[in-house]
Amino acid sequence: MSKVLIIGAGGVGRVVAYKCAMQPQIFSEICLASRTESKCKEIAKDVQRELNYQTISTAQINADVVSEVVDLMERFKPVIVINVALPYQDLPIMEACLKVGVNYLDTANYEPKDEAKFEYSWQWRLHDSFKEKGLTAILGCGFDPGVTGVFTARAAKHIFDEIHYLDIVDCNAGDHGKAFATNFNPEINIREITQKGKFYENGQWVETEPHEISAMINYPDIGPKKSYLIYHEELESLVKNYPSIKRARFWMTFGDEYLTHLRVIQNIGMAGIEPVEFKGQKIIPLEFLKAVLPDPGDLGSGYTGQTSIGCRIKGVKDGRSKTYYIWNNCHHEEAFKETKTQGVSYTTGVPASLGAELFLKGIWQTPGVWNVENFNPDPFLDLIGERGLPWNEEIDIDLEL
Ligand code: NDP
Numbered sequence: 001m002s003k004v005l006i007i008g009a010g011g012v013g014r015v016v017a018y019k020c021a022m023q024p025q026i027f028s029e030i031c032l033a034s035r036t037e038s039k040c041k042e043i044a045k046d047v048q049r050e051l052n053y054q055t056i057s058t059a060q061i062n063a064d065v066v067s068e069v070v071d072l073m074e075r076f077k078p079v080i081v082i083n084v085a086l087p088y089q090d091l092p093i094m095e096a097c098l099k100v101g102v103n104y105l106d107t108a109n110y111e112p113k114d115e116a117k118f119e120y121s122w123q124w125r126l127h128d129s130f131k132e133k134g135l136t137a138i139l140g141c142g143f144d145p146g147v148t149g150v151f152t153a154r155a156a157k158h159i160f161d162e163i164h165y166l167d168i169v170d171c172n173a174g175d176h177g178k179a180f181a182t183n184f185n186p187e188i189n190i191r192e193i194t195q196k197g198k199f200y201e202n203g204q205w206v207e208t209e210p211h212e213i214s215a216m217i218n219y220p221d222i223g224p225k226k227s228y229l230i231y232h233e234e235l236e237s238l239v240k241n242y243p244s245i246k247r248a249r250f251w252m253t254f255g256d257e258y259l260t261h262l263r264v265i266q267n268i269g270m271a272g273i274e275p276v277e278f279k280g281q282k283i284i285p286l287e288f289l290k291a292v293l294p295d296p297g298d299l300g301s302g303y304t305g306q307t308s309i310g311c312r313i314k315g316v317k318d319g320r321s322k323t324y325y326i327w328n329n330c331h332h333e334e335a336f337k338e339t340k341t342q343g344v345s346y347t348t349g350v351p352a353s354l355g356a357e358l359f360l361k362g363i364w365q366t367p368g369v370w371n372v373e374n375f376n377p378d379p380f381l382d383l384i385g386e387r388g389l390p391w392n393e394e395i396d397i398d399l400e401l
Contacts, residue, residue: 002028002360005078005102007063007093008085009034010185011297011341012107012142014043015349016082018339019387021053026357031076033059034085046340063089069096078102082356084349086185087111087118094126094137103135103359107142107352108188109233116191116273120236123369131368138364139371141355142348143309143328144170144250145234146372147384150351151311151326151391152238153377159324159395160315162244167312167401168234169227171219171253174305174332174343180261181294183344187286190271194262198231199249200239211259217251218400219308220392221329227251237371244315251401265289300342303332307343312399326393328384338388350388354380 004027006016013034020027030053032040040058047053059076061068063085073081073096083093083106090110097104111118123139130137140146148168156163172183182189197208213229232250239245254262265271270289275282310327328347335346355372358364364375372380385391 002026002079003077004030004356005073005076005081006030006032007034007061007069007081007083007089009036009039009043010084011345012084012184012348012352014297014341015339015345016084016353017043017047017056018051019350019353020082020356021047021051021056023353023357024053024055026360029055031057031059031072031078033061033063033072035060035062063093066092066095066099069093070099073097073100073102080105080356080359082106082352084352086188088113091122094123097135097137098126098129098133101133101135104130104137105141105352105355105359106139107146107348109140109145111188111191114273116195118192118233120233120371127369134367136359136365136367137369138355138359138375139369140234140237141352141372143351144168144232145237146348146351146355147328147389148309148311149234149238149371149373150377150380152242152313153373153375154326154381155311155313155315155324156242157377159317160313160322161317163242163313163315164244164246165314166238166242166245166248167399168232168250169217169219169308169310169312169327170251171217171222171225171227171308172344173219173222173225173253174303174307176299176303176342178294178299180258181299182296183299183342184296184348186290186293186296190262190265190286190289191273192232193230193252193254194266194271195231197229198235199229199247200235200245201247211254215251215401217253220327222306222308225253227253234371238373241371241373297341297345300332300336300340303336303342306331307347309347312401314399322395323397323399324393324395325397325399326391328389328391330389347389351384354384354387357383
């Protein structure tokens with residue numbers, strides 16, 4: 001019986017609130033806090049009505065300000081905070097955790113606001129401080145990063161003696177009916193996919209122009225989709241934690257229409273993160289763009305199709321070459337039926353709440369700052385299907401890539 005503080009009331013925050021409320025024996029009380037409290041109240045009302053979970057409260061908070069997070073934590077006294085606000089808030093929330101003595105979990109690594117650059121180093125630096133205080137921080141516990149790390153951990157534990165080649169393949173074959181929309185926070189999403197591509201090969205990072213490398217990849221129940229090599233944050237921790245990896249890449253599908261919109265957005269300067277003067281006020285073009293794009297949390301109604309995300313791995317076992325594919329497919333419509341939001345928020349929120357559950361059960365509980373692959377993958381994979389994201393695996397198949 002434990003209190004959980006959820007920070008962030010977007011699409012992912014909604015799913016986390018629902019999923020925690022569905023396990024009242026684990027999460028006895030929830031406080032949902034965010035910048036705009038009305039969004040928290042709307043989610044809380046749905047949770048109370050649809051799940052008959054009454055011990056949910058809401059709060060207004062600016063999580064960029066450590067003292068505000070500290071005050072809320074001192075009032076509510078959570079055992080763990082699930083941070084599903086934006087990556088900019090990771091460090092202030094972690095700092096507050098250290099001050100008050102609260103455990104931590106997030107789904108995206110820290111990124112400074114004034115530089116489109118994300119990496120784990122800032123958060124890994126807090127390892128000793130968390131360890132000394134006996135607190136656990138679980139980083140990147142969404143789907144990718146998150147389940148992809150757990151999938152890799154399963155491969156390393158049960159399938160291979162050594163992992164040599166890792167390809168994470170992420171397909172969204174859904175249709176939301178809008179001309180252009182992003183499936184999670186537009187600002188973060190556009191910063192992520194307009195940057196240069198990068199993959200790891202033979203001990204080095206190789207940089208590519210944005211979307212320079214592409215391949216047709218066959219996704220289960222979906223078929224072939226053009227997929228682009230992009231840099232994704234879990235590559236950083238996975239090559240560190242599995243030093244036998246010779247090459248690690250991340251592939252994501254984008255439609256032609258999506259890429260055309262993205263190119264125009266960039267060409268006209270709307271993806272910029274430098275402030276510009278507008279009617280006597282400084283505005284950041286990308287923040288303004290976010291204000292006019294569809295809210296990813298509202299895309300769910302009428303969203304059809306499915307996502308498919310998994311790991312394709314080659315390596316050796318008992319001196320013999322082996323291939324392995326492990327994946328999940330998630331239907332947008334089913335996600336919407338359950339939580340009133342689309343599949344990308346769902347595939348992120350379900351693992352986040354399960355990570356927190358395993359922490360509270362004492363299973364994923366080791367003082368320090370950790371990535372998901374540092375924990376035992378078995379209890380997580382035993383439960384994730386029941387929680388809404390069943391997975392499949394195949395051994396010794398032709399992997400295309
Ligand atoms: P949204 O933009 O829909 O929601 C973010 C929420 O955080 C909003 O409610 C927003 O408030 C709130 N917020 C922003 N700034 C602050 C602040 N300073 N203080 C308090 N609250 C704040 O994003 P999503 O729900 O789509 O995504 C949430 C997180 O999940 C992101 O970090 C994203 O990168 C991550 N993610 C991870 C994935 C994975 O697989 N690992 C996949 C998809 C997303 P307001 O409503 O006022 O704007």
